[in-house]
Amino acid sequence: MSASSLKYDFFNVSIPVEYVAVVEVDRVKKLNAFTQQMFTDLGAIFRRLSVDPDVRVIILTGAGEKAFTAGLDITAASQGALTGGGMPGAEKDTARKAWDLRRHIKEIQEPVSDVEKCEKPVISVMHGISYGAAIDISTCCDIRICSKDTIFSVREVAIGLAADVGTLTRLPHTQVPMSWIKDICLTARDFGAQEALTMGFVSGVYDSKQAALDRAMVLAKDIAAASPIAVQSTKAVINYSRDHSVADGLDYVAVWNAAMLQTQDVKDALFSKKEKRTPKFAKL
Amino acid sequence: MSASSLKYDFFNVSIPVEYVAVVEVDRVKKLNAFTQQMFTDLGAIFRRLSVDPDVRVIILTGAGEKAFTAGLDITAASQGALTGGGMPGAEKDTARKAWDLRRHIKEIQEPVSDVEKCEKPVISVMHGISYGAAIDISTCCDIRICSKDTIFSVREVAIGLAADVGTLTRLPHTQVPMSWIKDICLTARDFGAQEALTMGFVSGVYDSKQAALDRAMVLAKDIAAASPIAVQSTKAVINYSRDHSVADGLDYVAVWNAAMLQTQDVKDALFSKKEKRTPKFAKL
Amino acid sequence: MSASSLKYDFFNVSIPVEYVAVVEVDRVKKLNAFTQQMFTDLGAIFRRLSVDPDVRVIILTGAGEKAFTAGLDITAASQGALTGGGMPGAEKDTARKAWDLRRHIKEIQEPVSDVEKCEKPVISVMHGISYGAAIDISTCCDIRICSKDTIFSVREVAIGLAADVGTLTRLPHTQVPMSWIKDICLTARDFGAQEALTMGFVSGVYDSKQAALDRAMVLAKDIAAASPIAVQSTKAVINYSRDHSVADGLDYVAVWNAAMLQTQDVKDALFSKKEKRTPKFAKL
Amino acid sequence: MSASSLKYDFFNVSIPVEYVAVVEVDRVKKLNAFTQQMFTDLGAIFRRLSVDPDVRVIILTGAGEKAFTAGLDITAASQGALTGGGMPGAEKDTARKAWDLRRHIKEIQEPVSDVEKCEKPVISVMHGISYGAAIDISTCCDIRICSKDTIFSVREVAIGLAADVGTLTRLPHTQVPMSWIKDICLTARDFGAQEALTMGFVSGVYDSKQAALDRAMVLAKDIAAASPIAVQSTKAVINYSRDHSVADGLDYVAVWNAAMLQTQDVKDALFSKKEKRTPKFAKL
Amino acid sequence: MSASSLKYDFFNVSIPVEYVAVVEVDRVKKLNAFTQQMFTDLGAIFRRLSVDPDVRVIILTGAGEKAFTAGLDITAASQGALTGGGMPGAEKDTARKAWDLRRHIKEIQEPVSDVEKCEKPVISVMHGISYGAAIDISTCCDIRICSKDTIFSVREVAIGLAADVGTLTRLPHTQVPMSWIKDICLTARDFGAQEALTMGFVSGVYDSKQAALDRAMVLAKDIAAASPIAVQSTKAVINYSRDHSVADGLDYVAVWNAAMLQTQDVKDALFSKKEKRTPKFAKL
């Protein structure tokens, strides 16, 4: 079954252009706020796209003009497990509650991590309200861009702590300055698109949601036109290198490329360049 | 004994606003230069504030208009152990001198590290001359801001090496570009507030020392008003994540939050938001 | 034999100013494109300079006005081992080919790593076309600056993958934002000097190649005039710290300085400052 | 649905004693050799048992007298993907085949890792032929014991390489001497129960399969009678500590126990000891 | 003040032979069980001995014939903070209690870690009952030997969890087989001297406490007679290497020895060997 036929309550998944999938969070009435089910669905979608040979790059966006996502759904937040309330077994002792919470947090972390583990590049296009889960999820994406009206906020401190599903862990690994990370996380203050760009959290700001999506599509088409071996190897090696020493990284890329350099794509890329034609790379 | 009653020769410690401590280096005649005793006192102050339930956030500043600190006291530097001279036992063989030096460097490193280990967020507000120890200490702080007249310099190269008590180690972990770190460290050149902001070493520049302090107080009050569980958990998790892989970070935050999500503060924060009142969080 | 007498086909090595070596890639007709032999020579040059007591800092530049380097030589790329083609033993099974490729990639990685392992600071001055190998090599340098006409590009994705000899591994360790790293690597797009500066990949942009070289010479002279013990210790400690935790870094610098603080240079630096004369530091 | 009601083609899962689950590999005709489906089922079983409150400890054994398991099923081995043959898409280029293989290896690794990730202690009881997958799986278990007739062998070298699903990775982490690990892995030779005991691979050898199972049951009952909070915390902390530095381990256990020490079980354990009665711990 | 003049309620510290200190736990009536104060004192003793130039090696033993130590004092265990009970602030919410517990565990961990951080080699001589804290502390020692009547037990599981102050963290780093570690930790069973020797937890078993002490004294005198630079460097480098990769270890020892090889002791050792006399090494 191809990716374009996937159906979810609050996500639209399409392949508008060859090899480019678009995942749209669509719960406009609730500012695209996330329920627990939506996290689960998000993971399922990205696990599927990760191995779909018809997909080479993914754009993640939110429906409507107001919000990429307002974050965790407020009802879930006040009743649900993510904030430690409403868990089954409230009569349990503290340690057992803690055990349940730990399991539960890991359950929510997993689908979010599926976005990061996706073998294909993911471009997050944010706009409007981009709170909480917006940061959790977009830090799992490879490229982050946004419209100039975007308002970001890390919410843990604002709501008295939440089950961190990635923001505090992944923000330092986006390699933006620590002083700024601490500033936005310890105050839970709003910050805008321009500040996010200056600090490097996003790598592009555009005039409108549509302009940002247009730019994402340009990037996506470029990526989709390139060798999927080269693109996906590049993603894999950079991710490994970020978490390991230079010596480890060099060894890993040598092992990796021992197989991957035996691709036809290198010859195809070089010859088509000489012959000024567009190469067609086999599916991966 | 509360933090506000601490007395030190060259530090003023006060709690001008509920939960906000201010630590002021006060040795104005010497441009707030640090003696070895001052490092020791600095550590003692932060160990105290770290566990003082009346303190939720700390502002670190320097007295006078000219300098946050000119760094290591020049007399100490030319006679003292920090530069390898004047150590007791100059008659010892090279290896034994080295052994003494290593112990001594670790002794000085420890109080500086106490600033980093402080459980509460620390905001460093720099101005004027901010040399050497200014970098050692402020890289231990969570948020760094400064006035526009600030002049920074890393001093090792300028004085023919010094017992590094943190600058060279911690600068790479502030996550600012390596090319710039090498530039300022290998030349020991002065750099200004604007350059520090552009490169991400500080996350805010203000017109005057007072303006920077005012901004720090705004940040501090925001932090002090939030759940101390949320604030201090956020600091702890970000620090862990910076030094570990994403997988390790996600596991750590799940373990951490298994306990911390069982706080009243989440409910207090959510209900007070609904009821449009300011929550009062219990001391920590 | 001193560094200035080294002869290579496509490199000029000189010491125009006391203690400052200049390494110039000189294959102008081919836009300074790298053959495999040139990588080997590059490593040999930096291994020599690393231990030459007459050298304290190195400037790396490219001859001609058009290019720092266009990257891997195109003929090599289409025939040679770097792209998996043309390896001896094409009749071997896939695993044996992979084994040869892995060995071969490591062989090419080694001389590039010699630039990084050089004990002396290396300043990379880029201009014009700075593709592929330009990034591989300059990420091994300590300080990167460029002229405003510089055009950079990471080439793996453009040529269907290449034996990465450092770019994908070292870019994350330059500590520039990950979103931008992924953007330029996954698209293989050109990017200019200003973008490189904003993102922190270079720490200075100058009006022309000559202006950039002039700036490099100012930096180099400053470094050459300082204590070589201080300068080279600073480089070594920062490099260690980048790849280790803060605790490890503090321990390492204490061990390192146990020996290095026993230098005469500290006294020389301090006394000459008092006496307002320029210190002369012994060779290292 | 309780664990005891799980049905699988080649596994028997039972709870013969309160809180003690027994998982028996049962494909006696084929010496309990593993097909790919059996790996998948194994993972599913352990994911279920990991969160089943009626299970506190698991014994893993093989049906019949001849073999714990002969390892990978020979038919699968000669046709299937685990050895690189028979994969769909044999017409793909080498890099694409490599990509498929990597995905496939990870798919098989996952259910094996589920044994290791199981929150409850797992005791592996081996006997007879214990080849290949026997090592892969038992290195995921916490305690390894065997009967004196057990014959072990690591098979990679014997069959010209196989998709390692854990043996080569986990053997060094069993903390037995490296010289012996290399000896058995590089020669693929058989080794017996006594050698496995002397080298520490197993921690007990018994006269027969039944005697080994009896011993496992004694251990399992002891574990099942203890506080599940204490038991599972112990497992979690030891596993973390094995892969991290002492400093990291101490920090982790402090965070972990901050929640877990708030259990009723400590009081129950201490009081029941004073009162010489057997404590009853709540389910986890 | 020399080490021999230190006075503690439940520890005897003496220097019976030049450079050999003996620390004896002496609370015989309570089987040398540890109160919290005793942990604190233990840390203070080892911090002192670590820098005492009259001490080159330390023997740790327990007074009386019955026990090295029975572990945590039972009264402390049932009332005190180590088991989560009796902490001030029982009215606090769960998260705040967890915060206090974490701080408290770290406070107890610190003096135990002081044994590990001691610059001089520490030989733990165990006999009789050696429970709980006996393992916590002896895993911080360099060499562990015991009498044949020793009975060991890891207690976490037996008492429903305890604030681990090192056992679970450090046991894997003693490099004994993981299967055995899990066996003794998950069952909390007793194990004897011979088993401890076979598995490598101790490196010598002797007929009686006195015989074990005699052996320790032989080892200690040998160590005390050697160059303290050589001995303490050896300890430091092995400890570093255990927690780091081989590449990191080789680099560290090169940096370390750059200073330490400049000792007189090498010449003294070599000449005195030629001249068949005993070298006298300067204090460290």
Added chain:
Amino acid sequence: MSASSLKYDFFNVSIPVEYVAVVEVDRVKKLNAFTQQMFTDLGAIFRRLSVDPDVRVIILTGAGEKAFTAGLDITAASQGALTGGGMPGAEKDTARKAWDLRRHIKEIQEPVSDVEKCEKPVISVMHGISYGAAIDISTCCDIRICSKDTIFSVREVAIGLAADVGTLTRLPHTQVPMSWIKDICLTARDFGAQEALTMGFVSGVYDSKQAALDRAMVLAKDIAAASPIAVQSTKAVINYSRDHSVADGLDYVAVWNAAMLQTQDVKDALFSKKEKRTPKFAKL
């Protein structure tokens, strides 16, 4: 040029059996003691054998009956750089001497590490006096066996420290008990073959040097007869896994095998087993 034609002053290199190289240290008059040149030659030999397609496994032994090697040559030790004496530039300041020493230690470490980096398995066969360098070098080998008359000793402490070229770093990575490692290293005492076996440092003890060599030849022939892809992959993956977490190891082996499973050797091994003939694997 084939390995068998290599000529060195104090090493004999031969290929007595197809694919099995024997490297014999031959300086019998000096008990095979190592000069600096011999370390250099050792490295050169192993770099050559590592890539020689006619070699699949290497046996390392010492000529004569008395010693595998007595370690560092005594003359070198008392005059030379390895002990900090006799370095050129004795008039240099302490820091510059330290710098030279560090460089020098790294120079000696490198050829020793070449033994470890050798792609083919190396079996160290020790006998008689096996001091100092015997440990440095054999810890780089994959399998260590010895004759029952072998006397081992780690020498650092005996000679007042020496430039560690691997023993202290690599012993912990042989995964033998830490208590025993500290015992032998801190006392520099002799220990015999049986103790080495019990503790796991060697994995076999034989009645005579010849018996040990015979056993090594049996192991070597087995290894030489197997698929070189399987053998060398096994070595590479185990070495990586030893220094990394389980998660990292599993990922690495998946990447590694993505290429290596595409070997003919798997089919050859399986078919020849069915057909009961000996497979012939292509050279690597």
